[in-house]
Amino acid sequence: MISAYARRRAVFMFAGCALGAILAVAGVVLLLPAMDGPRAPVPWAAFLVLAAGLVLVAAAGAMAVPDAEAAQARRIIESMPGHAWSADPNGRFTYVSASALRFLGERAEVLGPEPDSDEFGWRRVVHPDDYDRVAARWRHCLATGDRYDTEHRIRRADGVYQWFRNSGLPIRDRHGRIAGWYGTTIEIEEQKQAEAALLERERELTHLVEMVPSHLWRLAPDGEPIFFNRRMTEYLGRTVEDLGEPRTGRLEALMAAVHPDDVAEVRARLAASLGSGDSFALRYRLRRGDGAFRWMSSRAEAMRDREGSIVQWYGLCHDIDDQMQVEDALRHSESQLRRLIDTVPAMIWTAAPNGTPTSVNRRFNEVTGASLGDITAADGSLSLSFIHPDFRSETARTAARSFATGEPYHMRYLQGRRDGSHRWTETRAEPFRDENGAIRQWYGVSVDIHDLVTAQERLRERERFLWQLVETLPAMVDCAAPDGEPVYRSQQLRAFLGYELEQLDGTGKSRLAATLDAGVHANDLAMVKACYAHSLATGEPYACRHRLRRFDGEYHWVETRAAPMRNLDGVIVQWNVICLDIDGEVRTREMLRAAQESLARASQAASMAELSASIAHEVNQPLAAIVANSQACHRWLSGEPPNVERAKVTAARITRDANSAAEVVSRIRALFRRTPGERAPENINRIIDEVCRLLAEEVAAKEVRVRLELAPDLPCAPLDRVQIQQVVLNLMRNGMEAMEGVPKGERVLGIRTRPGPDGIRVEICDAGAGFADIERAFEPFFTTKRSGMGMGLAICRSIVEAHGGRLSIEGAAGCGATVAFTLPTGEGDAP
Amino acid sequence: MSNGDEIVFVVDDDARVRLGFSELLESWGWRVETFATAADYAARARPDLAACLILDVRLPDISGLEFQAQQSADAHPPIVFVTGHGDIPSTVRAMRLGAVDFLTKPVGESALVAAVRDAIGRDRLRRQARSERDELERRFATLTPREHDVLPLVVSGLLNKQAAAELGVSQVTIEMHRRRIMQKMQASSLPELVRMAERLHVPVRHSRRSGHS
Known part of the structure; x- marks a missing residue:
């Protein structure tokens, strides 16, 4: 298969060798003389000749590598692991290595271009999926002379396709026209498979990189971003390329997406990592495509080559925004909690299950001045040094019991303060238990309740004070509802009455009515009830004096006063009642009055005695003289001899002294002569009222009931008010005194006025024994009473008569007496 | 009469x-x-x-x-x-x-x-x-001061010897005074002289007295 070309080449080779040898020899010859001496100009031509000769020899030698070598080459080709081929410029195979034909099980002739078709014969062995691509390429190469290089599957003789790499290079003639193609077909099945596996792996990796729920990126050693994974791209809304052309500030563009607050640190940390090669880890906020910043946890590690220089940085950004939000919220809530714990106006502490204090809040320290260490004893137990000594033992006991049993702890004690004072503090602690019920921690809170406690104490003290005040007031205090129902009675009143308020309930009566019915003296009951009714109806203060039954059944005079307590709207909310036992006072006054009366009587008696003494003296003196003289006279006359002269003198003295005595008597009579006082028109009813008031206490003391029947519209009478008062007073007293022996309930003193024919008639009737001897009643110095001058009625009569009226006594002995007197009105009646 | x-x-x-x-x-x-x-x-x-x-x-x-x-x-x-x-x-x-x-x-x-x-x-x-008493007083007044001294002793019942010792004189002198006193007071006996002395309120110097008082 030696071609014409080969032959021509052989010829050319031979001629070249020969010419070259000649030229080379000639060159040497020319050179030699030049090298003998220093003849400068010539050697270049000799060199040129020599060189040309050598080149020619070499070229010819090379061309001569001979056809002999062709066979050698074919052997080499045939034995190489692969197939070789050659083709003419039309693609018709000029040579196909035997191994290839064996592999294909085809002949070389059928592999070339098919006649009457654009297709190639090797179509039958190339995988149909590859054929069009390969054929197109081959046609292109045939047309252009481009290097042919394809990979495609070829069917083995047994029908199994294997991957091959088919490469071919054109050979051109000296005109540059393609003379033919030489190529090799090398099996790359394993390589292909490895490649496929690699591809698969890469695909998987890429998939991984793209799909991993994280943002991945790579940076060049200088920090320039060179890769973003899809998520990163999606996040940023930009690809790495969008950041800019390489080396034109991609990093800066990326930094622009970092939150302004974080960018400085990111730069610093990144610069540090890039400089040192240490791994980078930072949390920062990165702007998302939509402009929202999200927290990213970013990490990057340097990848180094064998020499240890950094090839690139692999980085990862993990979106931790949600986590950060949670953490933030957590941190926030934690700080809130801490702030709460520190600022809550209470001292908060925790302790281990055994009671060892584990923490105190800031306020605890601020308030007590004690730190955690200060409240921890040397043995780890709770130190009580900050508690007032009086409470330490109790607190220690309580705390020990709680820590031992898990019972909630509760104590009130005086707790020390920073300034050394102690204040009331309430401490409570509860155990926190795990799911098994074991105590993990004690949580305690101490609250300063000093103001509360002291206020309560003050309040209690005040209440106690008020209570004691009310209870110990030497007065009986009573509080009643607006309707008068008693709701509270002081100790004094309860003790007086001898029963508790509650005992009145269930009697069917109201408390008030029950109290009044049970306690108030029957004679006063109607008046008291009327008084109460009036006050309750009108809201006017109540004041009344009456007798009230004491627990022992004795009636005491009391003065009861009540005043309404009103709310802001003026509505009565309560009646406050004070009840004073004035029995002593009343009795004292009565006794005083009695004493006064007896004093008056005594002074009356004294003045009587005085008067009588004076009268006696006045009368006795002349009498004494008369007696002495008459006895002397008698002796003078009975003497021997009788001394008549002296007897005469003596007798004359007797006469004189007797006249003197008579004069004394008439002087005394003159002394008793009465002269009427000033008179003015007066209403007798008014005078009677006045006297009744004057005698009110006496009337009550003597338990006499006064029944007044006073005629209205009586005309006025001209009278001496004081004298007539004296008359009424005298007659009333007489009446009351006359009833001393009468049973209490029947002591009624009636006073009646009415107009009569002789003017006004006043009658005073008692229920006493009456007058036994009416005529003697008017005699001066006549009296049936133990005390008194016996002048009363006589004086009364003389007063009345001086006024032109008459005084008379009516009623028989045993059935009361009526003393009546008349007073002329001055019109028609002669005084 | x-x-x-x-x-x-x-x-x-x-x-x-x-x-x-x-x-x-x-x-x-x-x-x-x-x-x-x-x-x-x-x-x-x-x-x-x-x-x-x-x-x-x-x-x-x-x-x-x-x-x-x-x-x-x-x-x-x-x-x-x-x-x-x-x-x-x-x-x-x-x-x-x-x-x-x-x-x-x-x-x-x-x-x-x-x-x-x-x-x-x-x-x-x-x-x-009264006239008898006047007479006695007249006689009493005639006694010398020395006889005034001796008289109480005599009427007190002292013996001459005792009276002499009392006054520091001889018994004979006392005897003489006594005789003179009896003469001047015209007393016939010592008891009479004692009665006279009593009426004259002459103080008795000693409780030992002769005769009845």
């Missing part, structure tokens, strides 16, 4: 009563002097005779009782009170202070005369006792 060496003083503000009493008492033979007031009585010189004072309780200047209380018992004769109206407390008080009687006007003749007699009798005894 009565003689002129007795006198009755009447103090009463009422002239009629004064006249009446003096008339009656004179009819019984007594010499009578009357005074209108207590001050008048006290101021006037009165004859030194056995006397009686009839005093009205009610006087213009001073009550008779007050007057009695003011005077020492020796300064006035026994008093017979006369009053218009007597009362028990004043009577008791007057009697306690030594009044002879308390009579109510008008006074009965017999009661008045009996009271006056009683009073004058008392006054007589009193005057006698």
Whole structure:
């Protein structure tokens, strides 16, 4: 298969060798003389000749590598692991290595271009999926002379396709026209498979990189971003390329997406990592495509080559925004909690299950001045040094019991303060238990309740004070509802009455009515009830004096006063009642009055005695003289001899002294002569009222009931008010005194006025024994009473008569007496 | 009956009563002097005779009782009170202070005369006792100072020897003094001298006394 070309080449080779040898020899010859001496100009031509000769020899030698070598080459080709081929410029195979034909099980002739078709014969062995691509390429190469290089599957003789790499290079003639193609077909099945596996792996990796729920990126050693994974791209809304052309500030563009607050640190940390090669880890906020910043946890590690220089940085950004939000919220809530714990106006502490204090809040320290260490004893137990000594033992006991049993702890004690004072503090602690019920921690809170406690104490003290005040007031205090129902009675009143308020309930009566019915003296009951009714109806203060039954059944005079307590709207909310036992006072006054009366009587008696003494003296003196003289006279006359002269003198003295005595008597009579006082028109009813008031206490003391029947519209009478008062007073007293022996309930003193024919008639009737001897009643110095001058009625009569009226006594002995007197009105009646 | 060496003083503000009493008492033979007031009585010189004072309780200047209380018992004769109206407390008080009687006007003749007699009798005894004492004092005054020293020793019952030792003199001297004292005091015996010393309130120097006290 030696071609014409080969032959021509052989010829050319031979001629070249020969010419070259000649030229080379000639060159040497020319050179030699030049090298003998220093003849400068010539050697270049000799060199040129020599060189040309050598080149020619070499070229010819090379061309001569001979056809002999062709066979050698074919052997080499045939034995190489692969197939070789050659083709003419039309693609018709000029040579196909035997191994290839064996592999294909085809002949070389059928592999070339098919006649009457654009297709190639090797179509039958190339995988149909590859054929069009390969054929197109081959046609292109045939047309252009481009290097042919394809990979495609070829069917083995047994029908199994294997991957091959088919490469071919054109050979051109000296005109540059393609003379033919030489190529090799090398099996790359394993390589292909490895490649496929690699591809698969890469695909998987890429998939991984793209799909991993994280943002991945790579940076060049200088920090320039060179890769973003899809998520990163999606996040940023930009690809790495969008950041800019390489080396034109991609990093800066990326930094622009970092939150302004974080960018400085990111730069610093990144610069540090890039400089040192240490791994980078930072949390920062990165702007998302939509402009929202999200927290990213970013990490990057340097990848180094064998020499240890950094090839690139692999980085990862993990979106931790949600986590950060949670953490933030957590941190926030934690700080809130801490702030709460520190600022809550209470001292908060925790302790281990055994009671060892584990923490105190800031306020605890601020308030007590004690730190955690200060409240921890040397043995780890709770130190009580900050508690007032009086409470330490109790607190220690309580705390020990709680820590031992898990019972909630509760104590009130005086707790020390920073300034050394102690204040009331309430401490409570509860155990926190795990799911098994074991105590993990004690949580305690101490609250300063000093103001509360002291206020309560003050309040209690005040209440106690008020209570004691009310209870110990030497007065009986009573509080009643607006309707008068008693709701509270002081100790004094309860003790007086001898029963508790509650005992009145269930009697069917109201408390008030029950109290009044049970306690108030029957004679006063109607008046008291009327008084109460009036006050309750009108809201006017109540004041009344009456007798009230004491627990022992004795009636005491009391003065009861009540005043309404009103709310802001003026509505009565309560009646406050004070009840004073004035029995002593009343009795004292009565006794005083009695004493006064007896004093008056005594002074009356004294003045009587005085008067009588004076009268006696006045009368006795002349009498004494008369007696002495008459006895002397008698002796003078009975003497021997009788001394008549002296007897005469003596007798004359007797006469004189007797006249003197008579004069004394008439002087005394003159002394008793009465002269009427000033008179003015007066209403007798008014005078009677006045006297009744004057005698009110006496009337009550003597338990006499006064029944007044006073005629209205009586005309006025001209009278001496004081004298007539004296008359009424005298007659009333007489009446009351006359009833001393009468049973209490029947002591009624009636006073009646009415107009009569002789003017006004006043009658005073008692229920006493009456007058036994009416005529003697008017005699001066006549009296049936133990005390008194016996002048009363006589004086009364003389007063009345001086006024032109008459005084008379009516009623028989045993059935009361009526003393009546008349007073002329001055019109028609002669005084 | 009565003689002129007795006198009755009447103090009463009422002239009629004064006249009446003096008339009656004179009819019984007594010499009578009357005074209108207590001050008048006290101021006037009165004859030194056995006397009686009839005093009205009610006087213009001073009550008779007050007057009695003011005077020492020796300064006035026994008093017979006369009053218009007597009362028990004043009577008791007057009697306690030594009044002879308390009579109510008008006074009965017999009661008045009996009271006056009683009073004058008392006054007589009193005057006698006083004159005896005056005599003793006169005699006592004649003793020399030395005899004044010896007398207490003698009446205290000391023996001559003891008295001599007491005064630092001889027994003979004491004996002499004692004799002189007995003479001057006109004592007939030692017991009489002791009684005289007692009335003169001569202090007894020793408890050991001879005779009865």
